[in-house]
Amino acid sequence: MKLVVPYIGELQAEDARLVRLATFLGICCDxxxxxxxxxxxxxxxxxxNPDRLSCLLVNPSVFKKCLGESDLPESLIAVLRSHFAYxxxxxxxxxxxxxNMVSKLSQGQLQAIGQxxxxxxxxxxxxxxxxxxxxFSGLHFxxxxxxxxxxxARGYADSALRPLISxxxxxxxxxxxxxxTEILFLGAKEVAELDDQVGDAPLTEYFSRLVPHVMALRHxxxxxxxxxxxxxxxxIIDDPLLRQNYGFINFDSMVRLAREYNFHATVAFIPHxxxxxxxxxxxxxxxxxxxxxxxxxGNDHTGAELASSDFIRLNTMLDxxxxxxxxxxxxxxxxxxxxxxxxxxxxxxEAMLVLxxxxxxxxxxTVSYPTDEPVRITIGELMQPAVLRYGSFPLFLRxxxxxxQSHDIAFSLLSGRxxxxxxxxxxxxxxxxxxxxATRVNGVAPGIKWSNLASAVRNSTLTRRTPDGTLHVRAFSxxxxxxxxxxxxxxxxxxxxxxxxxxxxxxxxxxDQKPYxxxxxxxxGITVAADLASGRSQVFSLEYRNPYKxxxxxxxxxxxxxxxxxRLSEVRDNYLSRNRYLSVVARKAQRFxxxxxxxxxSKKQNVLL
Ligand SMILES: [Zn+2]
Numbered sequence: 001m002k003l004v005v006p007y008i009g010e011l012q013a014e015d016a017r018l019v020r021l022a023t024f025l026g027i028c029c030d031x032x033x034x035x036x037x038x039x040x041x042x043x044x045x046x047x048x049n050p051d052r053l054s055c056l057l058v059n060p061s062v063f064k065k066c067l068g069e070s071d072l073p074e075s076l077i078a079v080l081r082s083h084f085a086y087x088x089x090x091x092x093x094x095x096x097x098x099x100n101m102v103s104k105l106s107q108g109q110l111q112a113i114g115q116x117x118x119x120x121x122x123x124x125x126x127x128x129x130x131x132x133x134x135x136f137s138g139l140h141f142x143x144x145x146x147x148x149x150x151x152x153a154r155g156y157a158d159s160a161l162r163p164l165i166s167x168x169x170x171x172x173x174x175x176x177x178x179x180x181t182e183i184l185f186l187g188a189k190e191v192a193e194l195d196d197q198v199g200d201a202p203l204t205e206y207f208s209r210l211v212p213h214v215m216a217l218r219h220x221x222x223x224x225x226x227x228x229x230x231x232x233x234x235x236i237i238d239d240p241l242l243r244q245n246y247g248f249i250n251f252d253s254m255v256r257l258a259r260e261y262n263f264h265a266t267v268a269f270i271p272h273x274x275x276x277x278x279x280x281x282x283x284x285x286x287x288x289x290x291x292x293x294x295x296x297x298g299n300d301h302t303g304a305e306l307a308s309s310d311f312i313r314l315n316t317m318l319d320x321x322x323x324x325x326x327x328x329x330x331x332x333x334x335x336x337x338x339x340x341x342x343x344x345x346x347x348x349x350e351a352m353l354v355l356x357x358x359x360x361x362x363x364x365x366t367v368s369y370p371t372d373e374p375v376r377i378t379i380g381e382l383m384q385p386a387v388l389r390y391g392s393f394p395l396f397l398r399x400x401x402x403x404x405q406s407h408d409i410a411f412s413l414l415s416g417r418x419x420x421x422x423x424x425x426x427x428x429x430x431x432x433x434x435x436x437x438a439t440r441v442n443g444v445a446p447g448i449k450w451s452n453l454a455s456a457v458r459n460s461t462l463t464r465r466t467p468d469g470t471l472h473v474r475a476f477s478x479x480x481x482x483x484x485x486x487x488x489x490x491x492x493x494x495x496x497x498x499x500x501x502x503x504x505x506x507x508x509x510x511x512d513q514k515p516y517x518x519x520x521x522x523x524x525g526i527t528v529a530a531d532l533a534s535g536r537s538q539v540f541s542l543e544y545r546n547p548y549k550x551x552x553x554x555x556x557x558x559x560x561x562x563x564x565x566x567r568l569s570e571v572r573d574n575y576l577s578r579n580r581y582l583s584v585v586a587r588k589a590q591r592f593x594x595x596x597x598x599x600x601x602s603k604k605q606n607v608l609l
Contacts, residue, residue, distance in 0.1 A: 199376030247425030268297035293452035
């Protein structure tokens with residue numbers, strides 16, 4: 001199926017943006033030049049779409065340009081309604097031509113196009129619209145976008161009209177089924193540009209220019225376009241030692257909470273603490289793999305340790321972190337998954353490269369940009385599971401508890417991003433809030449799977465089926481899990497969108513940790529083809545060579561200061577966090593220790609270089 005996009009002279013700006021969005025979603029677009037008179041002719045449309053399977057993009061201003069000032073003939077409306085399986089009507093205005101076109105195409109179900117009355121109004125997504133609106137179905141949120149949003153007034157009541165998104169008593173998005181054609185009406189004046197830099201802006205700033213269009217395209221093109229493979233979620237708890245009590249965390253209570261509210265908590269573990277865990281808490285992790293797991297959280301968790309731009313220091317640090325967690329695994333039988341959660345949210349592009357060539361699977365952070373390079377990520381980057389701009393190593397984004405509204409959860413799932421929620425020990429002062437958030441996530445996506453962080457990112461892929469039946473998987477994490485849940489063998493093509501010119505060359509691909517030769521690397525990325533028998537599951541991972549040197553140790557000075565800093569942090573979390581005055585004193589002491597660490601390291605670097 002194709003998206004047919006009529007134009008006169010050149011594509012209208014909003015149509016060109018919709019074409020870019022559709023292409024991004026893997027949809028084949030077919031621009032259709034119009035000259036004028038032929039639009040009336042049924043034979044012309046028959047030739048354009050002989051099998052009557054395609055979708056026509058209807059921008060009323062293109063047809064107005066085509067017809068001049070003449071009226072919109074009924075014959076044209078009849079041809080459009082009968083020659084396409086789907087129509088998307090978008091980029092509307094309050095111009096009488098647009099109103100007339102919408103009214104005629106909807107057979108009077110929609111009568112007028114108007115401005116929004118109040119900025120305080122919100123979007124109300126229909127409860128019974130999961131098939132089109134996905135996880136947004138049933139949600140209310142706002143404010144609306146006064147500059148962009150127009151609404152349709154309902155005409156006569158008809159069961160063929162499906163309200164999808166309402167604003168007040170009017171419709172912002174609706175679907176109308178007429179004989180063999182389904183028409184989707186969108187009230188947005190504009191379509192979002194994928195390169196728009198939105199950074200951390202609230203979703204409501206761009207929702208109406210993007211999400212209804214994605215919903216309409218995915219509804220129409222189904223498995224032919226890129227869509228999320230699975231809904232995943234993880235709560236990440238930063239910093240705690242694995243002891244019965246850490247700050248406000250009590251591990252017994254936490255496991256009970258995770259079981260009661262059905263969520264999974266991954267502890268972002270500081271490798272510095274590798275010998276300091278309580279046997280009882282370690283047993284709790286071994287006994288509850290569905291609710292508790294571990295991932296990396298820096299090495300010593302000193303101030304901005306992974307924001308360094310020094311490849312040798314970063315490589316030495318990560319070498320130490322991996323060695324520590326290797327000893328931890330041998331002593332405890334617990335695996336620390338190769339996902340890096342950056343301490344204090346600080347990281348550098350160099351750290352992303354070193355993580356990549358040490359074959360970490362992904363990084364996770366609350367902030368979407370490196371510490372010394374504040375940039376605003378784009379809509380296109382938010383519309384996929386992970387950000388790849390930093391050395392082509394995947395950065396999965398997480399959100400704070402107080403910044404995770406239902407519509408944020410729904411948008412993550414629409415984009416294929418796992419729902420990752422950051423917590424600290426002090427959030428456990430009111431553990432019921434964590435339970436309520438898990439309930440909110442489960443309410444928005446009843447089928448969501450809570451899992452450890454590695455499993456969440458490994459399964460956060462996009463999939464698309466081509467006419468030959470091959471399931472294409474777009475992978476973001478350096479390791480992905482592919483499952484064949486069907487009852488017959490299936491062909492998969494797994495592709496990692498990686499730049500050909502990226503600084504670290506791929507060394508090979510592993511399947512279930514064994515070398516796999518059937519892969520191709522070109523300017524578009526790395527592709528692996530595989531046939532999986534029914535019920536089989538395999539993990540495909542990228543292997544990189546590590547070109548960076550490392551030192552035997554970061555030095556006595558660094559280690560001593562790291563030791564001091566960790567102990568001060570623990571005193572703060574365990575004893576002082578309930579006392580505001582003492583807490584301020586502790587933070588100052590910790591900053592002082594951090595300054596000493598940096599000074600000491602700078603001297604050491606000068607000697608080394
Ligand atoms: Zn931390």
